[in-house]
Amino acid sequence: MKELDSVVIRFSGDSGDGMQLTGNRFSDASALMGNDVATFPDYPSEIRAPQGTVAGVSGFQVNIGSKEISTPGDEPDVLVAMNAAALKANLRWVRKGGTLIVNIDVFDDASIKKAGYSKNPLESGELDDYKVLKVPVSSQTIAALEGLDLTTKIKERCKNFYALGLTFFIFGRDSESTERWINEKFEKKNPVLAKANIAAMKAGMHYAESTGVQISTYNIKSATIKSGKYRHVSGNVSTAWGLMQAAESAGLPLFLGSYPITPATEILQELARFKNHGVKTCQMEDEIAGICSAIGAAYTGALACTTTSGPGLALKGEAMGLAVMLELPLVIVNVQRGGPSTGLPTKTEQSDLFQALYGRNGESPLVVVAATRPNDCFHMAYEASRLALEYMTPVVLLTDGYIGNGAEPWLIPNVEKEYPALKHTQKNLKKSANGKFLPYERDPKTLARPWAIPGTPGFEHRVGGLEKQDKTGSVSHDPENHQVMSDIRNEKIARVADSIPLQTLEGDSKGDLLVVSWGGTYGATHMAVEEARRQGKKVSLCHLKYIHPMPKNIGDILKGFKKVLVPELNLGQMKDLLNMKFQCNAIGYNQIKGLPFKISDLLDVINKELETL
Amino acid sequence: MSECPSYTKKDFVSDQEVRWCPGCGDYAIMSSIQNVMPLLGKKREDVCFVSGIGCSSRFPYYMETYGMHTIHGRALAIATGVKAQNPNLSVWVATGDGDALAIGGNHFIHAVRRNIDLNIIIFNNQIYGLTKGQYSPTSKKGAVTKTSPQGSVDHPFNPASVSLGSDATFFARGIDTDPKHMQEILLAAYNHKGVSVVEILQNCVIFNDKGSDRFTNKATRDDTTMKLEHGKPMIFGKNKDKGIVMDGIRPSVVTIGENGVKESDLIVHDAFSTDDVLAFMLSRFNTEAGFPLPLGVFYDSKKTTYDQDLQELVDSAIKKSGKGKMQDLLNSGDTWDIK
Numbered sequence: 001m002k003e004l005d006s007v008v009i010r011f012s013g014d015s016g017d018g019m020q021l022t023g024n025r026f027s028d029a030s031a032l033m034g035n036d037v038a039t040f041p042d043y044p045s046e047i048r049a050p051q052g053t054v055a056g057v058s059g060f061q062v063n064i065g066s067k068e069i070s071t072p073g074d075e076p077d078v079l080v081a082m083n084a085a086a087l088k089a090n091l092r093w094v095r096k097g098g099t100l101i102v103n104i105d106v107f108d109d110a111s112i113k114k115a116g117y118s119k120n121p122l123e124s125g126e127l128d129d130y131k132v133l134k135v136p137v138s139s140q141t142i143a144a145l146e147g148l149d150l151t152t153k154i155k156e157r158c159k160n161f162y163a164l165g166l167t168f169f170i171f172g173r174d175s176e177s178t179e180r181w182i183n184e185k186f187e188k189k190n191p192v193l194a195k196a197n198i199a200a201m202k203a204g205m206h207y208a209e210s211t212g213v214q215i216s217t218y219n220i221k222s223a224t225i226k227s228g229k230y231r232h233v234s235g236n237v238s239t240a241w242g243l244m245q246a247a248e249s250a251g252l253p254l255f256l257g258s259y260p261i262t263p264a265t266e267i268l269q270e271l272a273r274f275k276n277h278g279v280k281t282c283q284m285e286d287e288i289a290g291i292c293s294a295i296g297a298a299y300t301g302a303l304a305c306t307t308t309s310g311p312g313l314a315l316k317g318e319a320m321g322l323a324v325m326l327e328l329p330l331v332i333v334n335v336q337r338g339g340p341s342t343g344l345p346t347k348t349e350q351s352d353l354f355q356a357l358y359g360r361n362g363e364s365p366l367v368v369v370a371a372t373r374p375n376d377c378f379h380m381a382y383e384a385s386r387l388a389l390e391y392m393t394p395v396v397l398l399t400d401g402y403i404g405n406g407a408e409p410w411l412i413p414n415v416e417k418e419y420p421a422l423k424h425t426q427k428n429l430k431k432s433a434n435g436k437f438l439p440y441e442r443d444p445k446t447l448a449r450p451w452a453i454p455g456t457p458g459f460e461h462r463v464g465g466l467e468k469q470d471k472t473g474s475v476s477h478d479p480e481n482h483q484v485m486s487d488i489r490n491e492k493i494a495r496v497a498d499s500i501p502l503q504t505l506e507g508d509s510k511g512d513l514l515v516v517s518w519g520g521t522y523g524a525t526h527m528a529v530e531e532a533r534r535q536g537k538k539v540s541l542c543h544l545k546y547i548h549p550m551p552k553n554i555g556d557i558l559k560g561f562k563k564v565l566v567p568e569l570n571l572g573q574m575k576d577l578l579n580m581k582f583q584c585n586a587i588g589y590n591q592i593k594g595l596p597f598k599i600s601d602l603l604d605v606i607n608k609e610l611e612t613l
Numbered sequence: 614m615s616e617c618p619s620y621t622k623k624d625f626v627s628d629q630e631v632r633w634c635p636g637c638g639d640y641a642i643m644s645s646i647q648n649v650m651p652l653l654g655k656k657r658e659d660v661c662f663v664s665g666i667g668c669s670s671r672f673p674y675y676m677e678t679y680g681m682h683t684i685h686g687r688a689l690a691i692a693t694g695v696k697a698q699n700p701n702l703s704v705w706v707a708t709g710d711g712d713a714l715a716i717g718g719n720h721f722i723h724a725v726r727r728n729i730d731l732n733i734i735i736f737n738n739q740i741y742g743l744t745k746g747q748y749s750p751t752s753k754k755g756a757v758t759k760t761s762p763q764g765s766v767d768h769p770f771n772p773a774s775v776s777l778g779s780d781a782t783f784f785a786r787g788i789d790t791d792p793k794h795m796q797e798i799l800l801a802a803y804n805h806k807g808v809s810v811v812e813i814l815q816n817c818v819i820f821n822d823k824g825s826d827r828f829t830n831k832a833t834r835d836d837t838t839m840k841l842e843h844g845k846p847m848i849f850g851k852n853k854d855k856g857i858v859m860d861g862i863r864p865s866v867v868t869i870g871e872n873g874v875k876e877s878d879l880i881v882h883d884a885f886s887t888d889d890v891l892a893f894m895l896s897r898f899n900t901e902a903g904f905p906l907p908l909g910v911f912y913d914s915k916k917t918t919y920d921q922d923l924q925e926l927v928d929s930a931i932k933k934s935g936k937g938k939m940q941d942l943l944n945s946g947d948t949w950d951i952k
Contacts, residue, residue: 028947031949032947032949034949034951177947222951223951225951226951227950227951227952228950228951229944229948229949229950230948230949230950230951231943231944231946231947231948231949232947241939241942241943244939244942245939248938248939253698255694255697255698257690257694274937274942275926275927275929275930275931276927276930276931276933276934276935276936276937277936277937277939277942278927278931278936278937279927280697280698280923280927282693282694282697282923284690284693284723285690285719285720285723286719288687288690288720289687289690289693289719289720289723292683292684292687292690292691292693292694292720293690293691293693293694293697294694295683295691295694296663296681296690296691296692296693296694296695296696296697296698297694297695297697297698298694299679299681299691299694299695300661300694300695300698300699300702301698301699302698304694304698318684319684319687321684322683322684326681412943412944412948413943414940415939415940415943416940419939454658454659454660454661454679454695454699454702455658455659455699455701455702456658457656457657457658458658459658460657460658460677460678460679461679461680462627462629462673462674462676462679462680462681462682463680463681463682464673464674464680464681464682464683465666465682465683465684466682474629474674475629475674
């Protein structure tokens with residue numbers, strides 16, 4: 001048995017083959033055994049593209065380790081390919097020397113041709129660099145389920161559990177939790193299917209055991225991670241729960257107005273489950289109605305939010321401007337995807353930074369924050385809500401498809417200690433000396449205006465999208481007033497910097513190269529900088545979560561380094577922003593392929609930049 | 614709950630200077646609404662007016678209630694959020710033919726189909742006033758405006774048919790020159806639980822003056838309009854001698870006393886009908902072909918409302934399993950301990 005620090009496994013098959021489920025079960029079983037885990041699903045935007053074609057291949061990558069894991073891994077060590085197309089689509093990612101587990105039942109002439117191969121890859125020699133394990137997954141699954149009252153077609157569809165069983169044996173995973181899961185999921189609805197899935201999984205384990213001579217088995221020791229109670233969480237679920245946490249901490253009802261859009265829909269689905277937490281979700285008729293209903297609910301006193309992805313954010317632009325003018329708290333979550341236009345709906349990107357900052361008419365400042373990894377979405381959703389309430393402002397939270405769909409273990413926080421009560425301005429409403437309520441009279445420190453909600457007697461007032469007169473909130477076209485109000489709105493957002501943590505550095509505060517990254521690339525930039533430092537390089541990492549405004553010490557941090565490198569999954573938006581604000585001559589490393597960074601690529605770039613200091 | 618104070622019209626007038634053109638029909642509508650407010654038995658702080666953009670959308674500024682003047686076309690989506698969040702509020706939407714039916718058309722049909730308890734007042738002047746005189750989705754085909762100098766080639770929307778086609782549970786039509794009647798239908802709209810669409814034919818003195826003249830001027834209005842009253846025969850005309858009968862499956866205009874037609878032959882209006890067939894038929898009356906323009910409550914039916922149903926989901930979930938706590942949620946499901 002081989003001992004490994006970490007291993008990356010990619011499950012791949014037709015989008016109907018259940019690969020997401022297989023991958024999830026594998027990562028859960030690993031986490032329960034004490035490994036650190038990171039996962040990333042990779043699926044096509046077509047729900048069911050033509051079967052057996054490369055376009056229809058769906059994958060799920062898992063990285064399990066005995067030490068800290070912060071990305072789903074660069075290159076799979078093991079690829080499970082349920083058909084020829086899955087092999088064709090994924091082989092190029094697999095580490096040379098890695099293991100391929102292929103379902104040879106789907107390597108007939110027709111399937112090979114459909115996958116775009118001219119020759120059978122199992123015979124052509126093109127897999128010579130890999131260890132290939134040929135398993136008749138489909139036929140063995142059907143054979144194992146003989147006697148069960150199911151059609152052959154249904155039996156064949158249990159093959160993902162057979163493949164799961166194979167990998168369970170190879171990696172010494174405990175199947176018990178999955179058995180329990182299958183029973184919980186299927187036993188009531190379809191007991192025969194529950195039985196079939198368990199039988200298929202066991203048959204896969206037995207096959208691997210009895211043909212053990214041909215395969216190495218691996219052991220990945222438990223990770224040495226912080227002690228405590230853990231659970232799995234995906235980024236989107238984590239975002240939903242973070243919003244719920246903020247509402248609970250603020251003592252306010254949570255309202256979500258939204259419209260389904262990949263890859264953000266899961267947040268709406270998740271929040272729709274929790275009526276017993278007082279959450280109201282409205283699936284509106286479009287993106288615009290999603291944010292507008294949230295603005296209505298914000299005026300009415302809820303912690304209101306809307307969730308979307310890039311194209312939806314574009315549609316919400318005008319209403320975001322209204323929220324800026326009304327100065328109401330509102331959280332806008334953008335789970336970024338490849339653009340422009342419909343772009344790459346299921347792929348990841350960081351190209352909405354400028355849209356979030358500037359995508360509105362007029363001088364329209366708001367707060368922008370970003371989450372770093374799946375389990376950080378909870379924290380940043382709470383933070384976005386905290387700032388929205390404290391400063392009476394819309395806040396954009398940027399996540400992305402990679403961290404939104406990715407999952408990892410999460411040390412469950414003690415919410416009472418770590419997520420304390422949130423302040424807002426609904427309470428202690430005051431009137432001016434003449435007995436009138438001034439809806440735009442401000443807190444001298446935060447410049448937040450009071451939040452008088454309908455139902456509060458004596459504080460009836462009107463708000464609107466026309467320019468407001470200072471203090472009274474009446475409509476005003478006065479030139480001096482517009483200058484005053486524009487300045488105040490800008491200054492209010494600038495003061496948010498008083499309420500966010502100072503930027504921390506990974507590494508020394510002086511050195512040769514500073515890597516500045518932001519949002520969902522943290523796992524890769526963190527691992528790459530850590531590795532470079534292990535090699536003795538004078539490199540540090542400054543990973544940003546608070547983007548507008550930025551922490552007050554960013555300018556000083558930048559001065560401590562000879563060179564500033566900004567790796568981003570776009571064409572250089574953060575780099576431009578830093579150069580504009582700090583004239584720091586930052587250089588970019590930009591990848592825009594719909595894919596996350598590879599640690600190894602980042603390490604190469606860091607080394608190259610150090611050579612040319 | 615404390616009792617509702619007794620209000621007068623003045624209690625609903627805000628301190629803002631009203632900025633509509635002199636002679637604008639909006640004044641009469643505002644006055645009618647302010648007259649109706651004290652009759653609702655609703656506390657002032659529990660009333661909220663929401664509007665989009667357009668002349669009519671200045672409305673909330675003039676009402677001493679809570680209010681939001683928002684962005685073009687979106688009033689209904691915003692009002693949906695207000696009402697869904699707090700179903701106890703009486704939420705009124707002041708909108709125009711452009712705001713509700715052009716840029717806001719999508720929100721209009723969806724708010725109506727959801728049957729959320731909003732009172733939607735469409736100020737229909739068949740023109741874009743605030744942008745100074747372009748044709749609207751309710752302008753007649755052929756209307757000569759700044760953007761249709763040769764006459765509009767657009768076929769117009771019929772707000773009644775669009776509403777009923779979207780499953781409106783309440784539709785009424787009034788005219789700005791008849792405030793007493795307007796107040797009756799506004800009160801009926803308030804009392805209706807669910808979405809209420811009220812179309813008010815409103816005169817734009819500047820860009821479409823006398824657009825609805827034949828329905829409003831004293832000389833012709835009795836012969837060109839018909840007041841609907843539940844349980845009463847459909848009768849109209851200066852001499853109260855004209856009416857509507859069914860001729861097979863079609864309505865037809867008849868004169869009582871001619872060809873043996875008696876008042877008892879006329880269709881009796883049923884606003885509370887279990888279906889909207891009669892209301893839809895009324896919405897299709899072709900005034901160019903001699904039919905009168907129906908005024909009053911077309912339809913007033915019962916259906917569960919979006920805001921109450923949503924509230925019920927929350928209330929019953931909390932009743933069933935208690936108010937959820939985040940710490941319990943985070944600790945639920947598959948967890949494991951690392952020592």
